[in-house]
Amino acid sequence: MLIKKGNIMNKIEKVLKTQAKLGYWPGFTMAMYPSQFAYDPINVDFEKIWSDRNEVNLYYHIPFCKKICPYCGFFTIAQSDKDYIIKYVDKINEQMKVYSGYFHNKGLIKSICFGGGTPNYAPLEAYYRIFNTLNTINIDLDDKLEPSMEISPELVDEEYILGLNKVGIKRISLGVQSLDLDLRKTINRDNNYNLLQLVEVMRKYDMNINIDVINGIVGQTPKLFMKTLERLMEFKPETISIYPLAGKESSILKKDNNTMTNKEKYDLFRVLHDYLLEEGYYCESNVKFVLKNQTSTHQQKIYEYQGIDTLGLGCAARSYNYHTHYSVEERFNPTMRKSLLDEYISKDFRNLKYYGIHMNEQERKCRFAIYGIFIGCVDMNKYFKQFKSSFKTDFAVHVEAILNLGYVRETQNNELIITKEGRVYTDLICTQFWSDKVKELYKNTDKTGVK
Template sequence: MSGIDFKKLSKFSRHAPRYTSYPTAVEFRDLTPEDIIDELKSDKPLSLYFHLPFCRSACYFCGCNVVYTSKADKRRRYIDYLKRELDIWAKYLDTSRMVRQLHFGGGTPTFFTPEELEEIYEIIYSHFKNFEDDAEISVEIDPRFFSQKHMDVMRKYGVNRISFGVQDFNEETQKAVNRIQPFDLTKEAVDIARAAGIDSINVDLIYGLPFQTLETFKKTLELVKELDPDRLAVFNYAHVPWLKKGMRKIDETTLPSPEEKLKIFKYVIDFFENNGYKMVGMDHFAKPDDELFKAIEKGELHRNFQGYTTKGGADLIGFGLTSISETENAYFQNYKDLKNYEKAIDEGKLPTFRGVILNEEDKIRKYVIMEMMANFSFDIKRFEEKFGIDFFKKFENEIKELQEFVDEGLVEITPEKISVNKTGTLLIRNIVLPFDEYFKKMKNQKVFSKSI
């Protein structure tokens, strides 16, 4: 079966940060656009992220930065400001650099009309003209807001990956989280994408939502099997109502118990592995011929703000409200409210308001954490050659803190390598914590969730 020791998984499932592509928070601070100008001077490929933040109504489980509206004029206004933002970026960023990725996230990107999406693509392609032959052009889609016309526009502009939000097909759960999405509607959306030649389709699921039980989720999985996605992301619902007001509308008494969640997750792993998928990391599954799975076998998988990716080695530049950018030496973020975002652009400035310039220690620790997060192993000799540092001498205390995982057989440490076994991959956020110098400063703050 799965080969996972669920007793150990339960024992070590502790609160931990939700790492994406940076160690916990690296203490973001106020930055001016002038602070990041030097970070934009590079010849590395680009990964472009465009945040289209609008949704018609709230899904109560959502942890994204979203603007809820049904007004067309707000979408129109946002497009205008996005165009002006790109014009400002073009003063500082060499837009002739090769583009490795282009991703639309939300919100609900297809809440924009097909005509509006086409206008956004035209704006982007008027600035960025050089794309790698195998560039990844992807979109996150809510099947409730998707049509053949949307698909026609996407194919015209090179979209080759689509991620559909599903979460759960159980009607009682859908009502509780304010997201009614029948299976037939979702299947129609997937069929449109397949007919258009999209051969990389991802489906997002969430376990831990209201009224979910092992039996109800089994039915959802059977329906997902009919969709035949190439990849799946199965996320643990993090209930953080102190951070996300929408979650306060969820009745906590309807959430499954930790024991039930563990049963669901165990079944999920067995179900997908028995149906031709391989587990990739702590929350993804892929068919064996998918490049995501091939990358982890080669130790070449990466993580960024969109999750696991095979497209590493690029500067990530985010556009639009709340977008986060990542360069080799920095992270920086756009304003999180429309008023300040628009004000900065009206003044002809980049709408950047906070971030961090990494020091050498940050970069060393980031390297360790992200290598282990992405590939679940760490090449010690390669680290020492890269940084000119004796790994065991520098991280003597951290190695001691890993000993409890070593004693349980979850981690193996040799002079050449740190390896994490299959059970350990599901606890990787906890395993990397000793290397995160910011965690001890933040651990008393209510910002973390259980691993499982």
């Protein structure tokens, strides 16, 4: 405990208060825990780690794009050869067939998500093959399954949407990023589509819609950001995802006059949070708002927060298994992407080189805490049931800090519920729940993930 004259403030409380005061932001590192900077080369015993898992999310990584966007840090490649894409998809299906033999008691698929890359850059044939495989292997599909696909709105037409509808896609996540024409140019996005017309087509085929928007584009002001949100209210998508442009830690000292400072972004969050709540949304996490009275959402993330494993399929897809997190990804060396893809297509996936982390009890506890905060509720009864220890004992100083700062409130049901200020500083709070090992690894990276 740190003693400060006049009042007692623990170290975590002090750090969080100072970070907020200085406008520090650690980078968008909370979408998964442990983040990739904690990965090392590892051996993965696929059969063993999946043999006690029954409920599974499927994430298909489709890395192909027409062109590479300057802000994108994902494993992507500009590839127009449709035969190559189909070969890749066939390999994914082979991979899935092997995995389906590993699951405990016939795997139950809780969610399916196609991300990328630009999944709609692949021909429809790719998805016919994928769903055909899923329908013929020894797995069950959950009744509430809402297969979801990330779509680039510049590259889609009605025929393609109809095709997706036929194979079983029920939710489209549109990478709109911004509706401001000048800002779109700065991030290399075309302005060749009419969003409202596209929405009309998707509604015609009963597709649920998510819109991805970005904050932190060079030249983007809080006012311009809100204008995009206001235009989205013309058709009220089921979910709105708001991601920071840079996934990297940003300096508290240097300021680029053309980009919002972290403090401005924190203030903007307060404004957009209140605006979207007034418009009938609830805040599911600090990056997602969900329209009330409907059930569509990003199922994979919700189930991950609830402790369900995710199986990543395709080159560079990450798998978040109870025992091990892993990927073949070497994202920080983009020159290797094509050779990694070639290798993925030509080899048995079990013989590839993997990076990842073997999860121990401490990392699982941290993950439980972080995902609880991210989703807005830490269920301390559930924690006790899972770990046979008290959350308040294991994270005594953390809990005291976030309660004192008003970032969470405690309920009579033994839950910690995140407050609006807690939402503002979710990324900061979550870093305090990292294990010592992960904190140390973070300090030793250059924040692009390279150790």
